[in-house]
Amino acid sequence: MRLRPTDLALTGGFVLFALAEEFLIGMPGRWWPFALAVSAALVLVRRFVPLLAMAPHVVEPLPLFYRPAVIAGEQTVNFRLWQLVGAMIIIYTVGRCVPPARESRRGLIGAGLVALTFVVYLISDPGDPMAAVFFPVAPYVLGVALSVQARRTADAASARAAIREQHAREAVMEERVRIARELHDMVAHSVTVMVIQAGVVRRRLDAGLPVDRELLRTIESSGRDAVGELRRTLGLLRGEDADRAQLPVGLDRLDDLIAQVREAGLRVTVHREGDPVPLPPAIDVSAYRIVQEALTNVLRHAGPAEATVTVGFHPGGLRLQVINDGGPAAVNDGGQGLIGMRERAALFGGELTAQPRAEGGFAVRARLPLPMTAAA
DSSP: OOOOHHHHHHHHHHHHHHHHHHHHHOOSOSOHHHHHHHHHHHHHTTTTSHHHHHHHHHHTTSGGGSOOEEETTEEEOOOOHHHHHHHHHHHHHHHHHSOTTSSHHHHHHHHHHHHHHHHHHHHHOTTOHHHHIIIIIHHHHHHHHHHHHHHHHHHHHHHHHHHHHHHHHHHHHHHHHHHHHHHHHHHHHHHHHHHHHHHHHHHHHHTTOOOOHHHHHHHHHHHHHHHHHHHHHHHHHHTSSTTTOSOOOOGGGHHHHHHHHHHTTOEEEEEEESOOOOOOHHHHHHHHHHHHHHHHHHHHHSOSOEEEEEEEEETTEEEEEEEEOSSOOOOOTTSHHHHHHHHHHHHTTOEEEEEEOTTSSEEEEEEEOOOHHHHO
C-alpha cells in the first residue's frame, strides 16, 4: 500500500480548512499548530494505520485535552471545528477499511473505539447527545455501508468474470469437440476408403493381375480430398477465415459419397423419401457426416455386405437410415464414431440409435428436427 494522490489532496484540503478557521475566526489558544500538525499526519496515513490514527481522537473531546476559554464574559469550550473534521475523516476510514464483518478482531476493535468515542462525547457534552451521534457514529456507519457495498460489487464482478470465463471455456471445448468430430469423420472415411482400395491393388499385384488405372486415380482423388478437408479444418483451429473454412459438404454430395464407397467394394442402395427442402448448413453437414460415418463403419466391420441408405424428408424432421445385412458391426458405444454421430444428432435436439438387427446386420437410424421454415 502506498500514498495516493487523493491522500495528499485530502490532507492538503484539511490543512487549508484548519488554517482558514484559525486566521479568520481567531480561536484562543497557542497549542493549535502542534495539534494541526499531528491531525494532518494522522489524516495522511489513516489508510495505513486506521485504528492507530483513530486512537487520539477517542479522548480528544475530554476537557483534559483542551482549555476552557472565556469569551464575552462566558466560559466556552476551546475546541476547533477542524478537529471534528479530522476526527470524522479518520473514523470514516475505520469503517471503510476495517468494518466488523472483515478481519473480526480488528473490526471489533474499530467498532469498540467508535463506541468508546460516542461515550466520551456524551460525557464531554451531556447537553447535546446528537453531537455524539453525528460526529463519531455517522461517519463510521457511512464507511461500513460503503465497504459492504464495495465488497458486494467486487463479489458480483468476480462472479460475472467467473461466469464469463466458464462460458469461454465451454465455447472453446465445444469448438474443439466440433473440430475433432469433423477430423474424425473426414479422416476415418477417406483413409478407410483408401486402405480398402489399396488392399485391392495389392492383392491384384500379388496375383499377377493387371491393376485398374481408374482405381489408382480414385485412391489419388480420395487422398487429395482428404488433404483439402484437413487443411480447411486446421484453418478453423488457427482462426483463419473461420466463416469460410466450414467444410463444404452436405446431402447434395451424397451421390459422390456413395460412389466412393461403391468403388471401395460396398454395394449400396439409396432411397429418398418425401420432398427435399433446403436445409440449414449446420444440419446439412451433420446429416452428411452421420451417413458417412455409418457407411465407413460398414466398410470397416461388416465384411462382405450390402447397405441401404434412406434419406427421408418428413413433417417430423429429416430421417436418416443406414442398414447393412452383413455380419454384426464391431462397433460399441465407446467408439468415437458413434459418439460423434450421437453428438451431431443431439446438437439439434434429435436422436440417434445404432444397434444390431434381429435378422442380422446393423442399423443406424437418426432423426434431425428441422426449423419451421425448412419443414414448410
